Amino acid sequence: MLNIKDLHISIEGREIIKGIDLEVKAGEVHAIMGPNGSGKSTLASALAGRELLEITKGHVTYLGEDLLDMSTEDRAKKGLFLGFQYPVEIPGVSLVNFMKTAVNEQRKFHGLEPISASDFLKLMREKQDLVGLHTKLTNRSVNEGFSGGEKKRNEIFQMAMLNPKLAILDETDSGLDIDALKIVANGVNKLRTKDNATIIITHYQRLLDYIIPDYVHVLYKGKIVKSSGKELALELEEKGYDWIREESK
Amino acid sequence: MSNPNMTRDLSADLVKLYRANAHVLADNTGEILNMQRQDALEDFMRLGVPDIKNEDYKYTRIEDYLKGNYDVEFTNDPFKVNLREIFKCDIPELDTHVVLVMNGFYYHDNNLSDLPEGIIVCGLNEASVRYPEIFRQHYGRYARTANDGLIALNTLFAHDGVFVYVPEGQRLDRPLQVINLSFSFRNLRITRRNLIITGDNATCNIILCDHTLSAHSYVTNSLTEVYAGKNARFDFSRMQNENSISSQITHTFIHQEENSVVSSNTISLHGGLIRNNFYSRLNGTGCENNVYGLFLGDDNQHIANYTLINHATPNSTSNQLFKGILDDNATGAFNGKIYVSRNAQKTIAYQKNNNLLLSPTARMNSKPHLEIYADDVKCSHGATIGRLDNEAMFYLRSRGISEKEARQLLMYAFADEIIGKIQVSLLRDRIIDMVDKRLRGELACCSNCDLRFG
Numbered sequence: 001m002l003n004i005k006d007l008h009i010s011i012e013g014r015e016i017i018k019g020i021d022l023e024v025k026a027g028e029v030h031a032i033m034g035p036n037g038s039g040k041s042t043l044a045s046a047l048a049g050r051e052l053l054e055i056t057k058g059h060v061t062y063l064g065e066d067l068l069d070m071s072t073e074d075r076a077k078k079g080l081f082l083g084f085q086y087p088v089e090i091p092g093v094s095l096v097n098f099m100k101t102a103v104n105e106q107r108k109f110h111g112l113e114p115i116s117a118s119d120f121l122k123l124m125r126e127k128q129d130l131v132g133l134h135t136k137l138t139n140r141s142v143n144e145g146f147s148g149g150e151k152k153r154n155e156i157f158q159m160a161m162l163n164p165k166l167a168i169l170d171e172t173d174s175g176l177d178i179d180a181l182k183i184v185a186n187g188v189n190k191l192r193t194k195d196n197a198t199i200i201i202t203h204y205q206r207l208l209d210y211i212i213p214d215y216v217h218v219l220y221k222g223k224i225v226k227s228s229g230k231e232l233a234l235e236l237e238e239k240g241y242d243w244i245r246e247e248s249k
Numbered sequence: 250m251s252n253p254n255m256t257r258d259l260s261a262d263l264v265k266l267y268r269a270n271a272h273v274l275a276d277n278t279g280e281i282l283n284m285q286r287q288d289a290l291e292d293f294m295r296l297g298v299p300d301i302k303n304e305d306y307k308y309t310r311i312e313d314y315l316k317g318n319y320d321v322e323f324t325n326d327p328f329k330v331n332l333r334e335i336f337k338c339d340i341p342e343l344d345t346h347v348v349l350v351m352n353g354f355y356y357h358d359n360n361l362s363d364l365p366e367g368i369i370v371c372g373l374n375e376a377s378v379r380y381p382e383i384f385r386q387h388y389g390r391y392a393r394t395a396n397d398g399l400i401a402l403n404t405l406f407a408h409d410g411v412f413v414y415v416p417e418g419q420r421l422d423r424p425l426q427v428i429n430l431s432f433s434f435r436n437l438r439i440t441r442r443n444l445i446i447t448g449d450n451a452t453c454n455i456i457l458c459d460h461t462l463s464a465h466s467y468v469t470n471s472l473t474e475v476y477a478g479k480n481a482r483f484d485f486s487r488m489q490n491e492n493s494i495s496s497q498i499t500h501t502f503i504h505q506e507e508n509s510v511v512s513s514n515t516i517s518l519h520g521g522l523i524r525n526n527f528y529s530r531l532n533g534t535g536c537e538n539n540v541y542g543l544f545l546g547d548d549n550q551h552i553a554n555y556t557l558i559n560h561a562t563p564n565s566t567s568n569q570l571f572k573g574i575l576d577d578n579a580t581g582a583f584n585g586k587i588y589v590s591r592n593a594q595k596t597i598a599y600q601k602n603n604n605l606l607l608s609p610t611a612r613m614n615s616k617p618h619l620e621i622y623a624d625d626v627k628c629s630h631g632a633t634i635g636r637l638d639n640e641a642m643f644y645l646r647s648r649g650i651s652e653k654e655a656r657q658l659l660m661y662a663f664a665d666e667i668i669g670k671i672q673v674s675l676l677r678d679r680i681i682d683m684v685d686k687r688l689r690g691e692l693a694c695c696s697n698c699d700l701r702f703g
């Protein structure tokens with residue numbers, strides 16, 4: 001599904017991602033872990049198409065196509081979803097209107113008619129229940145005035161609405177208490193099928209108690225320094241990142 | 250371009266034009282209108298058309314827009330066209346009392362049979378003759394000609410417009426919609442003058458729409474005086490929609506007595522030059538004054554808003570909020586003044602101007618000016634000039650929304666704060682629609698106008 005080859009990314013001339021290889025197949029869950037500042041968010045938002053980032057080297061294919069050639073919106077329409085570490089507040093843009101526009105753009109892309117008002121409301125309610133986002137959403141602007149936890153749930157809610165093929169969740173667990181964490185994990189697990197894949201970015205292992213990854217990768221200073229099965233997460237939890245720091249010296 | 254003699258030549262030409270036609274004006278208009286022309290002439294000869302050395306006009310080269318060959322209609326020729334046929338407003342569900350004004354003349358065939366008793370809506374000139382007492386009390390009392398040549402010019406050439414009188418305790422049941430049309434076979438200089446009197450405890454809501462119906466250039470100097478008596482409620486929405494070769498200068502004078510509440514909301518959708526001057530005088534205690542504006546400019550348009558809110562008495566509140574979106578080579582200006590006199594204690598006065606520039610060549614000047622002589626006041630002002638938020642753009646696009654649509658959502662979100670303040674909900678819906686179309690670069694003319702602007 002996703003194939004990253006020797007990817008290098010710079011921000012304002014400074015290299016942040018220094019050569020990454022990663023393959024994600026349909027049905028898999030990958031976890032990317034690593035201390036703050038190692039480049040996890042940079043990698044995630046580059047995959048989603050953030051323009052500020054400069055790809056200096058490497059290739060990425062997604063569903064057999066050159067991902068780096070696609071616009072941000074086309075990536076999304078083709079099923080790539082980024083759950084933001086810091087969801088953006090957009091005063092004046094209603095969340096409902098935003099979601100309706102997004103759902104319809106996707107439907108248009110797949111040759112479908114716009115969704116009817118009643119189907120849309122039904123879909124919204126169903127997905128809100130799924131992620132435990134019980135806030136009344138009508139008349140609210142995108143993320144404006146949302147608490148930290150609400151923002152994260154809102155990301156999972158949007159993911160559920162758009163039903164992506166590849167979801168990249170950037171620290172969706174941070175700022176959540178354990179109950180919220182369970183609900184979010186539950187949401188992710190329910191959306192998991194053999195046809196889609198998930199990349200979970202986190203620097204705690206606790207989310208991985210609820211979402212069991214097939215692979216765990218450790219990103220450190222812009223490189224994947226370790227890749228293994230789910231037991232790596234436990235090892236990290238036990239030994240901390242100092243162990244990685246020591247090893248990569 | 251900057252010929253120092255230009256405004257002087259232009260002013261001299263306008264004086265000549267007046268002198269050549271003074272007798273026609275005098276013969277066709279009421280005594281009260283004529284009584285003020287001599288002072289206006291003297292003031293205009295002294296002040297002339299303002300140039301950019303005038304602090305209040307430094308961002309607007311007004312003479313560039315006013316010069317040129319224009320016809321003037323001094324008399325109300327019986328219209329050769331039936332206005333009802335050429336103009337159909339497509340907001341029928343708006344349910345308003347509608348009056349049409351053509352090239353500054355009140356249309357003879359306005360149908361106002363179902364106005365509530367006691368409320369008067371008629372042509373300005375007609376009112377000056379039929380209701381001289383009330384007319385004399387207010388006409389020219391708020392718009393002082395001594396400070397601005399363009400005000401003097403309006404009083405000098407004033408001949409007609411709309412007169413509204415809502416007597417004490419009365420309520421205009423539905424909004425009054427005044428539709429100003431410009432339609433001719435030549436370029437035209439137009440003077441419009443309105444007088445609106447809302448008596449003590451009276452309520453009145455007016456919607457004003459400006460349209461150019463043919464692809465000629467119109468230079469319009471439009472002045473509205475509003476009196477709000479004690480405890481009166483007056484709400485004023487204005488939609489400016491003219492072609493790119495036309496210029497519109499408006500002056501709105503609001504005089505408020507004790508505990509009155511007056512709000513105005515000016516949506517500048519389109520026009521070559523739009524210059525709006527707002528003057529509010531809070532003359533009684535406990536007043537509330539709101540001045541809101543949204544302006545959308547692209548191409549080479551210039552849109553300037555000027556305010557002067559005068560707190561003359563204690564315990565009043567004023568709010569100013571102006572928001573602008575400028576694209577291409579459009580330029581804009583906001584020049585906002587708050588004046589608080591020495592005895593106007595407990596004044597609350599806010600002013601905000603936010604602007605969104607969509608292109609590197611669009612320009613905005615924003616200049617607040619506070620003059621405060623009382624010590625127990627709460628005043629604030631703030632101005633921002635920014636661009637579309639990249640983070641928000643990325644967020645929207647990452648959900649599959651196209652760049653174009655994402656821009657649209659963000660621009661609309663920016664404008665929404667002003668539109669949300671429009672009180673007539675059907676008008677608000679209509680304006681939402683028009684602003685949306687305007688921001689998409691589609692024609693912003695009401696879709697049912699048989700004649701569209703050029």
Ligand SMILES: Nc1ncnc2c1ncn2[C@@H]1O[C@H](COP(=O)(O)OP(=O)(O)O)[C@@H](O)[C@H]1O
Binds near residue numbers: 034035038041042
């Ligand atoms: N917009 C930006 N401008 C400049 N530097 C940035 C920007 N975003 C991230 N960085 C830098 O890139 C590095 C990696 O950051 P990030 O990808 O956020 O790490 P992580 O998500 O692993 O904590 C850090 O050194 C950070 O300071």
Ligand SMILES: [Mg+2]
Binds near residue numbers: 040041042085170171
């Ligand atoms: Mg991060």
